[in-house]
């Protein structure tokens with residue numbers, strides 16, 4: 530049996546309906562995305578189920594998606610969480626573990642203002658109890674390839690144990706800041722005990738050649754219904770983001 534088309538959707542912030550920022554999707558629009566997934570007969574599955582389907586031949590019955598959120602913005606609790614609960618959809622939030630309850634500092638040196646805040650420990654426990662998986666997005670959201678091996682250990686391993694202390698259970702999923710990885714970084718993620726890692730490479734998850742370099746499809750503010758379905762059904766070509774572009778104004 531071949532695995533049906535499997536997409537991993539990448540959201541950042543679900544914001545108030547009047548906020549127009551490239552990395553934000555308004556609440557009403559996010560709610561329609563979830564409604565369209567349901568109406569079009571998609572199954573929403575966990576990242577681990579995706580791993581088992583693609584790399585251990587566990588069958589998927591229908592077209593499936595994984596819903597992921599990067600960074601862990603505090604307003605997730607008010608904006609995205611109630612909608613996910615309404616649809617009973619699982620999701621994974623990759624949190625910057627060293628900035629719980631603090632401003633998203635890495636944004637401040639780029640094209641955004643850095644006034645956004647990361648969820649605190651209580652918020653993480655609340656959404657976890659409501660069916661949201663918490664993954665690590667490092668401690669401070671650095672460009673991992675620019676760090677020494679020792680600094681990378683702190684970012685990759687200690688973010689995991691810090692989140693595990695907060696949550697009281699294993700943290701198994703990782704997202705590379707800015708989508709930056711190389712063979713050494715991948716190996717460090719594997720050695721730290723994660724079972725999956727996601728990138729910002731564009732494409733269906735089926736094209737991923739390892740559970741540590743899952744491709745995703747970024748959903749942004751400007752996505753109309755047609756754009757959303759285009760990404761879901763048609764936009765399947767693999768495209769690795771050029772790393773230099775990541776530093777100049779893209780803050781994944």
Ligand SMILES: [Zn+2]
Nearest residue numbers: 599600780781
């Ligand atoms: Zn990020």
